[in-house]
Amino acid sequence: MSVFARALHRAGADTVLACGPDFAHLAEEAGTGFAELIVTRNANTGIAERTEQAAGEAARLREFLEATRDGAVPALFAQARHRRADLLADPDGVRERIAALHARLRPDWYVVDLLAHSAALALYCLGLPRVTFCPGHPGYLPADDTSWFGMPTAWPRAIRPDPAELERLRAAVIGNDRMFTELFATVVRRVAPHRPVPRRAFALCSPHAVVFNYPDLPWLPALPPGAGEAVRIGHCVGVGEEPGPGEAPTxxxxxxxxxxxxxxxxxxxxxxxxxxxxxxxxxxxxxxxxxxxxxxxxxxxxxxxxxxxxxxxxxxxxxxxxxxxxxxxxxxxxxxxxxxxxxxxxxxxxxxxxxxxxxxxxxxxxxxxxxxxxxxxxxxxxxxxxxxxxxxxxxxxxxxxxxxxxxxxxxxxxxxxxxxxxREGGPLRGARRVVRIMAGLPGTALDAAPGGGTAPGRRPTGDGDAEPDVVVPAG
The missing domain is CATH 3.40.50.2000 (Glycogen Phosphorylase B;)
Structure with a gap:
């Protein structure tokens, strides 16, 4: 996300990276602005076992690592069990923090991680223009009613799970899909009743653009109905104009x-x-x-x-x-x-x-x-x-x-x-495409500003700087 934020900055968008304080240095390295924003309880600052975690998160990490020793399906089952705690933490708090951030910065649009579900739901409820960034395999975004988040879209030849195990896993991920969709619906009906209830929570993505940090392979799954333009950037290695030899060892x-x-x-x-x-x-x-x-x-x-x-x-x-x-x-x-x-x-x-x-x-x-x-x-x-x-x-x-x-x-x-x-792709070319897609959107404001009423239009931020074009919430 920080590499893509830098690419957006290089593409001409005034960009702010919104993340936890442990990652503030990434904004400085990217040459973007920084705003503190926490959207998840998970923490991983480089080596997961050394990262200070809450007790529950540390226990889940240990359980997951043990499950990987039992094989593919047990590991996926463990992830399915942890899904709600990992992916929909504190939706009300996240929405309030993003609303406050928006009231202070007034960006034109946002780029949000597909897997940061609390942040994506918050932006949806607040009616703020967003671009979805998929950091993993494109199969994370369910294409239709036969695909499910948490169920691999394909398997390598070396791993062929037992069909009965796969059916049990399928039942678990379908259950998660329905549970999350109902959770999303409950939040939307309560805080944004004027917004349509998402048909499937895990398929909720931008109607403008979906950026994939992945190559354009012909067999990849399609996007779900209503998704915006697919922008496949290929890699997030660097943001140079042309591919180069890359960084050299020290x-x-x-x-x-x-x-x-x-x-x-x-x-x-x-x-x-x-x-x-x-x-x-x-x-x-x-x-x-x-x-x-x-x-x-x-x-x-x-x-x-x-x-x-x-x-x-x-x-x-x-x-x-x-x-x-x-x-x-x-x-x-x-x-x-x-x-x-x-x-x-x-x-x-x-x-x-x-x-x-x-x-x-x-x-x-x-x-x-x-x-x-x-x-x-x-x-x-x-x-x-x-x-x-x-x-x-x-x-x-x-x-x-x-x-x-x-x-x-x-x-x-x-x-x-x-x-x-x-090598011919990359984040800068993708960022330029996204900036062009988002350039034609009208100015936006919060549907309901914090404290009630309609949010005002664009204005200088409190420190006198111009408002950013885009905010990238990165955890």
């Missing part, structure tokens, strides 16, 4: 890469990273490292281990398999290292998938939950990678990852066309 990281022989012209580099939450699956990180070291004798390996670096230290012991070829760190500069990598092992997160496409790096995808199964399917179908079930027995998992990485390092690029299209 001097310190150049030295670390050299220590394992992965400097320029050295060993092929393989990056292993499972994201801020799933780095807790140190059993999978270890299997990946062992498999690559065993089956790719020329390769050097960098593992982002989050809070679990100690679990991988035995691989670095004298005489261990990682001697001279393995580097373990709590976090890594992923985009910079992708500029050097020959392959990556990741969890199927949207950013990892699109960043690999942008960098031209094939991947082994280990999907655990959420939209990662659909992302893994797309990686396979596009030729950009291969999927492996992360819950195979450790020795089998290591063997399959190692052999898959070896094939990717030695093989030809099977996804050149889609990778080229992704």
């Amino acid at each position: 001097t310190a990281w150049e030295e670390r890469l050299a220590s394992i022989g992965a400097g320029p012209g050295g060993r092929p580099l393989v990056l292993v990273a499972l994201g801020t939450f799933l780095s807790a699956r140190d059993d999978v990180l270890r299997a990946a490292a062992e498999g690559i070291l065993a089956h790719c004798p020329r390769a050097a390996v960098v593992v982002a281990a989050g809070n679990r670096t100690a679990a991988l230290l035995p691989l670095l012991a004298p005489g261990g398999p990682g001697g001279g070829r393995l580097l373990v760190a709590d976090s890594v500069p992923q985009r910079a290292l992708l500029g050097r990598a020959r392959a990556m092992v990741h969890h199927g997160g949207n950013n990892s998938f699109t960043e690999c496409l942008w960098a031209g790096v094939p991947a082994v995808v280990l999907p655990f939950s959420s939209d990662q199964f659909a992302v893994a399917h797309d990686a396979e179908r596009s030729g950009a990678g291969v999927a492996v079930d992360p819950n195979l027995p450790p020795e089998e998992l290591a063997r399959r990852i190692g052999r898959a990485v070896a094939r990717l390092i030695e093989g030809s690029d099977g996804a050149a066309e889609v990778m080229a299209r992704v």
Whole structure:
């Protein structure tokens, strides 16, 4: 969201990033304004296990991580159980905070995360023009009455859940869909009775534009009825006019890469990273490292281990398999290292998938939950990678990852066309399109200003600055 906010700023829109104070630095880095706004109880400032969470959120995180060990459907079931607490927290409080923010800043329109349901509902009830930003797989937005939020739109070949398990999951996500839709309807009838009740809560999106941080693949699901124009930006790596080589590793990281022989012209580099939450699956990180070291004798390996670096230290012991070829760190500069990598092992997160496409790096995808199964399917179908079930027995998992990485390092690029299209896109081109779409909208005001009455028109903000064109609520 901060990258897209910067792109909007570069595209000529006076932009404010509205987020929690822990992320205020992102507004400064993006060159946008900043406004404090909290729209969720979840917190994740880089490594989820280290982030200070409320007790309930921490317990849900632990339960989710344990569920991932039982397989795809148990993980999705755990997410379905947590859905309301995770996605519709404090709708009245969020609406009041956005109304107060609007009364102070008077932006022309907003960009809101599809998954920030409380914020999206608030903007809908307040009648404020909005653009929907989908940070994950496009299947997050149900296309019709046969698709459901929380049910993967596609599965990779490596993961084929039991049909009976899938039917139980389908019943759970349909129940969530109906529960959320009724919750949305209750809020709308109570606070904005003049607004139509949304037909389906999870399909509520902008009638003007829906931005997807995803490539334009021909088999992706359609948008639901009433959705605005689809703007598929391909990636959120940078906002330059044209694709460039990307950021380079710092001097310190150049030295670390050299220590394992992965400097320029050295060993092929393989990056292993499972994201801020799933780095807790140190059993999978270890299997990946062992498999690559065993089956790719020329390769050097960098593992982002989050809070679990100690679990991988035995691989670095004298005489261990990682001697001279393995580097373990709590976090890594992923985009910079992708500029050097020959392959990556990741969890199927949207950013990892699109960043690999942008960098031209094939991947082994280990999907655990959420939209990662659909992302893994797309990686396979596009030729950009291969999927492996992360819950195979450790020795089998290591063997399959190692052999898959070896094939990717030695093989030809099977996804050149889609990778080229992704690099030709990007957030700046998408932002320019969105600015053009939203430019023709009439001036807006709150349907009901805080405290009653009709909100006044545009005016200077309290600090004397001009009002922003767009506010981007980012949690």
